[in-house]
Amino acid sequence: MRAVLVTTFGGPEQARIARTDLPVPGPGQVRIRNEALAVHPADLAVRAGHLAALLPEQSAYRLGWDTAGVVDAVGAGVESVRPGDRVIGLIHWFASRNGTHGDQAVLPADAVAPAPAGLTAAEAVTLPLNGLTALQALDTAADTIGLREGGTLLVTGAAGGVGHFATQLALHRGLRVIAVARAGDRGQLLALGAEFVEGAEDGADTAAAVRELVPAGVDAVLDTALTGAPLLAAVRADGLFLAVRPPAAPAPERGIRVHVVDVRPDGGGLAALAELAEGGALTTRIAAAYPLDQVAAAHAHAARGGVRGAVVLTV
Template sequence: MRAIRYAEFGGPEVLQVAAGLPVPEPGPGQVRVRVAASVLHPVDLMIRAGRFPAPLPTGLPYIPGWDVAGTVDAVGPSVTDLAVDDEVIGFTPWLQTTNGAHAEFVVLDATWLTAAPTGIPATQAATLPTNGLTAVQALDLLALPAGSSLLVTGGAGQVGGFLLALARNAGLHATAVAGAGDRKFVESLGATFVPRSEEPQGSFDAVVDLAVIGSSLLDVVRDGGGFVAASPPLRPEPVRGIRTHALGVQPNGSRLSDLVKLVESGDIPLRVAGVYPFTEAAAAHIRLAEGGVRGGVVIVP
């Protein structure tokens, strides 16, 4: 098996294409997926650079990668809902497993997967699992009724775009803070656009702070409203009855299936910023680190 791997922390130059690795075997409740596409995330860059602030469950070397779009290659005992040759998408919770998807094969729990969207290329479908589930789980935390107002910072990023699409589908009135060049995209999802150079005005039922503006945004949340921070260390202390939460995405094949239906109906757009083969993994890391990416940075074997 071939995979992107690194045996030391550092810059993109530490990435290697390793060959001759053992093909992983699925255990009970697991399936092996032949990977067609995966996606690079900012956390992958942080871990590779040795800057992740918490211990990881295993040591180097690491195969990075969370999302997967591909085909079931083998099934373990007690798996009944998936079969060999099924086209699937899902993600591995890498921080818990260090079981990376930037490989020709990856083993995942069957419950983490769902059928891939029909008629959608794997390079697009792979952009959905981690970021789409992050967005839907943010809205689950807030539990906003239809008609509520929602402010999303970083509204044109990968998670932000999914959030705006899901907010529209849920009947929420979304406002998005984004770059000046993102107005058309934000408004195409039915949201009100606020440029990053301006502070949002008014009072909102909830805020999802993907751009890490911080606790100052509590000032625009109504009493008793909701606030979702981008990660647990950034979760502010509650004030004025505001419920504060933090993102911490978990795989969920059932909820991912709901997102697939919205993709197939055209309610959720999938965006790809670039596609890189294993041999250009370093270039993919450099591109993502440059910032301003609008769409998934996709890795293919």
């Protein structure tokens, strides 16, 4: 089978197709014949070598976090899915360092869920990593500070992969959403039902603009744009700051709790996202689709600034 491997860190051309053995699912695992795969910033960072210091040295790294496809084999003890089932799934790449990008992938059975009806595989594969990150961030806010209907959430990078899903999920839960993004994203975010603040290079300016809309401060912020500490000024005392990468997590102040969202595979969460997508409460976006053998071109596209929607590999 084909797999996308990185053997030398560098530019997009270092994401290469290689022939590997067909993986065999072990107990509690399923093998998926991939139909669509999403290319994420984390894939680009690994390929470029930006995270080399954090990775154990090995001869090759297979990229990929998520998949949409068809189950073609199951391991012992798996009863939740059967060969022929259309599914979506997620692995935590940094835990396995053996990703999904290729013709087939093996995942734990509890990390997959039925694919949403009515969506193509390319549309469905936009859900797992970004959708679960957004969902788990909102669940953390609900558990930590009781963020429920009527509460206020600030989302930076609201037009990006995680931010777009977080905005929709928060609105679906009845939250007031203040969306921070570029000026060109205003219309789309207002149409979803969010309030809009144009992102500024200085996070303090963004916080000041948010305080004009919410003088008492928002209950929580989900900082997908990695703005960091300056946004604390937009949060009420005893609120919550949700970061998506540790370097962007500020030191707590004024009783504000700080939590780094580290996505975890969760078939139940994926099933919930799929149901929302089927019902139209979640919309997906595709920026571009490339066949698997054009993975280098897909990496180059994903590296462009301001990409809106997922860059997808089709298999």
